[in-house]
Amino acid sequence: xxxxxxxxxxxxxxxxxxxxxxxxxxxxxxxxxxxxxxxxxxxxxxxxxxxxxxxxxxxxxxxxx
Numbered sequence: 001x002x003x004x005x006x007x008x009x010x011x012x013x014x015x016x017x018x019x020x021x022x023x024x025x026x027x028x029x030x031x032x033x034x035x036x037x038x039x040x041x042x043x044x045x046x047x048x049x050x051x052x053x054x055x056x057x058x059x060x061x062x063x064x065x
Contacts, residue, residue: 011025
């Protein structure tokens, strides 16, 4: 059995374990790919693991008074 065949067996086995149809599995993979691409685009725009602070979101000790 070659690598592609082994990968197909893994995919089908996991689909069965999760009780997913082929249509559901394809939809889930597309959703995951879209999210992965979105996260990649965010990383390109904002930099990886950078904390973005908005002026209105800064907490000051006097805010609790």
